[in-house]
Amino acid sequence: MRTKVSVSPSLVFAGLLTAGLVLTGCSGGNDAKETPSPTPSASSSASTTASAPASGSASGSASGSASASAAPQTPAPGPADGAPLCTADKLSADIVDTPGGGAAGSVYRDLVLTNTSSEACSTLGYPGVSYLGQSGTQVGAPAIRSEGTEAVTVTLEPGQSAVASLQETRPENYGDECSRVPVSGLRIFPPDDTAYLNISRAGYGCSSENAQLLQVGPLAGPR
Template identity: 50%
Template sequence: MAAVAAGAAAGLAGCAQPQDLAPSTTVSSAPASSPAAAGTPAAPAADGTPAATGTATAAATATGGAVGTGGECKAAQLKASIATQPGGGAAGSVYRNVVLENIGSTACTLRGYPGLSYVDAGRRQVGAPAERNPDVVMTAVTVAPGGSAVAEVQQTNAQNYGDQCRLTDVAGVRVYPPNDTASLVAPQATAGCANEQIVLMTVGTFQAP
């Protein structure tokens, strides 16, 4: 009987999923003084827009979704903004952060990539959604009320692509939290490409600020 029990226990251990071993980070209840790097939804296609300069924390509007109660963070309990990293300029692009702040009354968890795409003033998608940066560490970030998590996004200048870009004014970045079909829009006045073959954003996973 002891041998059988030991074999059953070993079999159960072998069924554990890799994500169960991912490290977990708890964010303090105080909002971060300066945003850092950040993640894409498992369900919907992503939406996004290049960020304006500075570290503005602009409120975003949720388009639906249930409020989280200690589980995964949902759009309805979050506020989104885009912040430029200090010294984030690169050749033809800028590194910024997608910042999601928990404005709800309960802690929730963000794990994975956000979905991003540019939108115009009417909240219609402009161009291609963001691609995922594979060279990042996947962590689970617990966000207390008033706290935040960040995902780094590299935004390429639309003007780099000339006439093929079909330059279009952008009003913001649509943000889907991981595993959520509802979204927020982080205001950001910039230029995007109407050409859906041109990808202007590459995003990482959510991390603690």
């Protein structure tokens, strides 16, 4: 025997309403998960925009530096506030023996540079000095600079001279290391000049670069 169950219409409506709310809630959760996140291209664009001012600043700095380096430079003043340099073409050179200018194994002489031009010139520092071989080429070690005397600017009017002390050591002091050879004179380079003056003065020198026969002081004067 079957028992008949009677269901109230109000209960059926309530059940359907509850099921509908559950389905609606599930559908809303799925939609939230599927919402697209910001794309990488949008993030990249923001980064580029932020770095743009820095890039512009760097470019401006580089441009300013280039403009500064391209600006004309003021020439450095001469050693005597604008007086032209005493170069070889304005000078004559001579070696003058000095009374009592000898020492054990060496001789002291004066190297004299005279302004032969028609205008004043100036010089500062040490002349270069080397021996000349018989063929007229430089031989041996060039002169080293003597210490203890400060170099000063010397301005020479036409006919005036500047003088530097020149010490010459005898070749015999170096023995076999010297490789002694006859010399025809001296080659003189004025300070800051690549041109030279030759002085005829026969004697002997050393062909070895290890034998240091010449020592020169700074130019002084005028006289």
